[in-house]
Amino acid sequence: MSRRAPTECPVHELLERRHSPYVFAAERDVSADDMRGLLEAARWTMSSYNEQPWRYVVGSRSRSPEVWQAVLEVLVPGNRGWARHAPILMLGLISTRFSQNGKPNKAAAHDLGAASACLTIEATARGLSVHQMIGIEPAEAARRFALPESVEALTGLAIGYAGNPADCDADYAARDSRPRERKALDDILWQLPDKG
Numbered sequence: 001m002s003r004r005a006p007t008e009c010p011v012h013e014l015l016e017r018r019h020s021p022y023v024f025a026a027e028r029d030v031s032a033d034d035m036r037g038l039l040e041a042a043r044w045t046m047s048s049y050n051e052q053p054w055r056y057v058v059g060s061r062s063r064s065p066e067v068w069q070a071v072l073e074v075l076v077p078g079n080r081g082w083a084r085h086a087p088i089l090m091l092g093l094i095s096t097r098f099s100q101n102g103k104p105n106k107a108a109a110h111d112l113g114a115a116s117a118c119l120t121i122e123a124t125a126r127g128l129s130v131h132q133m134i135g136i137e138p139a140e141a142a143r144r145f146a147l148p149e150s151v152e153a154l155t156g157l158a159i160g161y162a163g164n165p166a167d168c169d170a171d172y173a174a175r176d177s178r179p180r181e182r183k184a185l186d187d188i189l190w191q192l193p194d195k196g
Contacts, residue, residue, distance in 0.1 A: 003021075003162075005018075006180065008185050014121055014124045015121070022131065022172040022175045023082070023085070023163040023164065023167070024086040024087070024158065024162065024163045030088050032063065035058065035088065037126065038122050038126075038128075040122075042054065047115075049100075054092060054093065054111060055092075055151065056092060057071060057153075059071040059072075059090065061088075061089075062087065068089050071089040071091055074140050074141045074156070075137075075156050076137060078135060079133050079135045082158075082169075083133075086131070087160045088157075088160060089156065091155070092115075092155035092157060096108055096150050109154060112155065116130075116157065119157075123159060130159050132156070133155065136153060136156045138154070162176075
């Protein structure tokens with residue numbers, strides 16, 4: 001089954017190809033050069049006042065197994081079962097205050113999302129897949145990684161090569177085999193209220 005998005009109108013093929021698998025090819029590593037490229041894509045993302053409030057904890061099963069294991073243990077149990085096959089596990093962090101004046105940065109979560117989206121598109125261009133998740137334990141991440149009060153763990157990311165659903169647990173295979181669906185384009189547009 002094709003994993004390309006069935007778009008309503010033409011978009012760039014990288015956006016069609018991007019998907020978030022539950023099944024990763026556990027035996028295929030991600031090179032250090034590819035990881036630098038993904039992080040470079042995130043680095044050049046736009047942000048409010050150019051604050052760049054995102055930070056990442058990167059764990060590689062082959063190059064930094066202790067960090068990889070710590071990130072795995074910060075994921076909620078429902079995510080650990082499938083994410084343990086990904087060769088790269090990351091946490092997405094935000095600095096919650098602006099560096100120039102200490103005021104709260106209400107755009108920080110948005111900016112992390114934008115950075116992770118750019119990272120994901122770069123991954124897709126390199127034949128890799130990224131599955132982002134909100135299912136993490138922020139307090140446990142703060143403890144394990146000694147995060148200061150102004151830094152919050154917000155997301156997890158599993159990165160690797162998409163695997164063959166036939167080679168994994170039936171539940172994860174079923175998730176990866178479902179048709180890709182989204183709300184209709186008209187459903188995501190907020191209209192002006194009817195004044196009649």
